[in-house]
Amino acid sequence: MSRTQHDLQTTYDPSKGWSHFVLYTEPERGTVTSGLHAAASFEQPTRYVKEWLARLRTCEPNSLHTLLVEDRKIPSLFDPCVYKDRESPSAIAGDGCVCAQTSMDPEFGLPVVAQHYRTVSGNIENWTYRTFAPAGLRAGESFESLIIDERGYIWIRTTSGLLSIIPEGRASGYSVGYGGGGPTALASYLRQLVETDGQNTEPLARAYDEKPDRNLLAWTTSKAANVAQELTLDDLRRIQRG
């Protein structure tokens, strides 16, 4: 079965209100995860992470959230934060907390789990947000710009101004600034964007081209790519021309 099968709708459209989500499992190992969507994780509240967080809606835990935590942590999805209940099973000594709060991204229909880590007394406190990258932009929308964020997070701005986590298949692992698989996967995806005028935003069926574009690859592996910046399709074309 191919992901392009006509009745498999893997990109959520808020006007329709539903999409398919494909699971991958290794039953004998107890592994259950996403079959198509790559996992994404944000540990630092950069400007773009904040923009994304601002649109999330808190919701009750559902089966998609269970894919974002270790199996033994699934019960913690149902625990309140120490800030709401000092006696919560995820609270530590009434002051620390290891809760996991659930929400969803209403634009892409994807689950989000915010994992709280607060030591007793609060000397260390942080939130890590786990979710999945979309399997492409929504129908009718195309690529406007590529955003290299701080901490190596990579986003896309759509033609309607919407911020999206860059669409990514399982195990593509986009990254920038060194010679390796991540920058090669990104260069391959960028070539697809340039060659389709930003229309085809689906992740590549293979993680990366066997012969990636030389100039795009030279850029994704360079230090110049490893700084916060926003690039339009014209910018990417210029890079590809060399």
Ligand SMILES: [Zn+2]
């Ligand atoms: Zn908490």
